[in-house]
Amino acid sequence: MKIVRFIRSKLHYKMILIYSLLTLVPLIIVSATFYVTSKEILEHNVDQSFKQTMSETSDKIDGVFKAFANEASDIGDNLFVYTLLRNAWNPDQYPLSPSERTALTERVEAMLWIELGNMGKNIGDFADSIHIFDVQGKQYFAGAESEIQYYDAIVIMPFEKQGIPEWAFFIDNRRLICNLQxxxxxxxxxxxxxxxxxxxxxxxxxxxxxxxxxxFITNASNIVMSTDNQNRIGQLIPTQAMGDTITTELKSKSTGFKYVSRIPVSEASAGIRKLAVFSIVVALASWVAVIVITYYVLRRITSPLATLSNLMRKAQKENYQLIENFGSHDEIAQLCHSFNRMIIETKELIQKVYKAELEQKEAQLAAIRTYFNPHFLHNTLEYVSILAKSKDKIDRIPYVVKSLSSIIRFSISPGEAFVSLDVEMKFAKIYMQIHQYRFENRFEYHIDLPDHLKQVEVPKLILQPIIENAFIHGIDHIRGKGRIDIRAYESQFNLVIEIEDNGGSAQPRARESKGMGSGLKGIESRIRLHFGNRYGIAKLQGEHGMVVKLLMPIIMKELTDVSTEKEIASP
Incomplete structure (x- = not known):
């Protein structure tokens, strides 16, 4: 038992056991060597025979194709054909009366039928049809009445030499094309x-x-131009596994086609298999025994390694799993134990880092909210105080207070840090209505929110500080009528919100500053904390005032918070 346990604990001795078992089958090695050597010799001889056969076949095919090209050249030199085509090209320079053209057409088509018959007699019954096209696309033909599938490709087909027939590198309804310009x-x-x-x-x-x-007859791109399986014509020549076939290729110098033959190795090696049958039968029993023993021994070695490799690939995709059920005590088992320890420590480290980052972001967001809410409340209550001092405006206070109550309830209410853009716009509208009570006819606003963007998710209270800055640094200091425009639109799959005011002449130094105040910086910090550094805020000088542009991703809210909408409902 001690010896067995010692062997199980050492991978080195396991491999010694495998190689010791393999030395018991020298007969298998000798038989395999004989078979492989004989196979190579026979394949070489068969390959030479195949090349000879291929050369004879290619010469035969080239001779037929060359004969068709010569016939096409003879037809192209026909005077009737040129007279008809010149008239179609330039009827003013080469005029024909209707009767003359009809007679020429009949002569040309009759000539084509005669030439088609001569091709069948002199070359072989391979031609399907002959077609002549003039520059206007009119066709004269003899043979099968099936129409040309790729007429445009025939017209624009490139030629190495003018007036010399060439075989097209494409097919037309599975037919080979000899084209003459x-x-x-x-x-x-x-x-x-x-x-x-x-x-x-x-x-x-x-x-x-x-x-x-x-x-197969193929073009230079290995597209099948001809084969006895019609369904493969027009497709790439099928791939074959290495060693399954003996492939012979020969390129035609006259047509540019490639001739490919693929003979199964099984057919070529029939002779050598007969010679090897006796040695294979003798060695078969020993070979089966070695395979069985080797299989079970290697299985116990390779199975944990395969499992370990699979779990490592999963770990690369952040799917961390432990390896289980390894029953040995050798080096592989130690490797599995080390892997499990690494996975456990990695998961613990990820949890620590994630928790630390989450706590840091929550702390930053909490600090921003602590700064934001008191600032907003102070300014709004100051506007209410101004309204209360005016006797003729005192009747508006209930509406302003109700609006203020909605805003305060919305800003300090617990809940999610995000709301729909529709809710945020309604909040901004109520906020601007409070200012409209104050400015009366000296202030107006406009909100442009497309319906498809209403449910986009945005940080809560993201617009109020910008609107507040527009009043403090712009509209409060102009004599004319103030205006704020809020626009939301989609740009490159992102949400863009623009807040523009017309306080262009107010406080020039402050308005022309390229930096951003603490309020705008706070907004930019919130956007970047939530969505990343590629999003944020930009301050631009518009035609009449300042334009503040927010850039955020488009994330749709799954459910609308009805209670939040009620909280900021207009009074």
Whole structure:
């Protein structure tokens, strides 16, 4: 028992045990070496045979394609064709009467049918149709009546040399395209195009010596142009696992196509498998025994490592889990114990850091609120005191007091630190109404709040200090009519609130200051504490006064706080 326990506690001895078991099967190693060596020799010989076959097939296909290109050139030199195309290009310079044009059209189409028949006799029954297009897009054709799918691509297809037929790098309804640009020899003007389309099914006869699905004609981008499986035409050539097939490729110098053959290795190595059957059967029993033993031994070694690796990947994504059920006492078990200790310490550290940051932010926010509320209350009560001294305005005090009561109740009531923008705007409206009682006809305000932004979440009491600054440093000091405009809109998926006043001539030095007072700094601190440093406040000089711009993210409130809305309801 002591020896077993000692071996279990040392990974080194476990590996010695595995290698000792593997030395019991030299016959398997010899048989595998023989099989691999023989396979490489046979594959080399078969590869040479495949290359020879590919060369013969490619020459055959190139010969057919070259013959079609020559036929296309002969058709393009036809006088009737050029006469018809020149008339379409410039009817004033090359005039034709209607009867002459009709006669030429009939001659050209009859000639195309004759040429299509000659192609079938001289080259083979591969052509599907012949088409001629003039510069106006009019078509003359012979053969199948299926329409051209990619006419625009045929027209703009680039050519290396004018007047030389080229095979397109794309297909049209699975048909190969031989395209010839018809050019006026006198002026060099393109008069039209001549297109020969090859039937996709009939073309497969050129390589019918290959097994189904083993031969492909592709373009330079490995798009299948022709194969016996019609569904694969127009798609990328299918990928094959390394070692599953013997692939032979040859590029055509005349067409630019690639010819690809893929022969399964199983077919090529049939001979070597027969030679190796005897040695494999002899070694099979020993091989199975070693695999079984090695499997169970390695499983106990690799299973904890695999689990540990998986948990490490989860830890990278901040999903911390402990590894459990490792029953050994070796180095792997010690590694698992160390991992568990690291995870426990990491989680404890995260909790400590998070708690410290949270307490710090709460303390900062509490300090801001402590500064903010008394300042607001003092200024508002001062406005009420002014109204109380006027006999003709004393009847407004109940309305002002009621408004003030709503504002005070809203500002000091416990609850969430955020409210909807609609609620905050209603609070600002009531606050400005108090000032409107004071200024009478010398002050007006306007609030522009789109409906889709009403439920955006904003910090509570974020607008009041800005409005208060507008009165203290601007509107209180002008002789004319004061005005405050509050606008809310969306910009680059963020919420922008602008508070603009018309106190431009009041206190020039203070109004032109680029800095911000403690009130505005407090607002900016709150915004950045809640949303990050990319958001905040900006003070700009407007056309008639100061513009204060707030930038915050758009976060929608899930539920509307009805009680809060009632607290700031207009009197």
């Amino acid at each position: 018809l050019v006026d020899s006198a002026t060099g003007t393109v008069l039209g195009s001549l297109v020969v389309l090859l039937d996709p099914i009939k073309v497969t006869a050129l390589y019918d010596s290959y097994e189904s699905g083993s031969f």
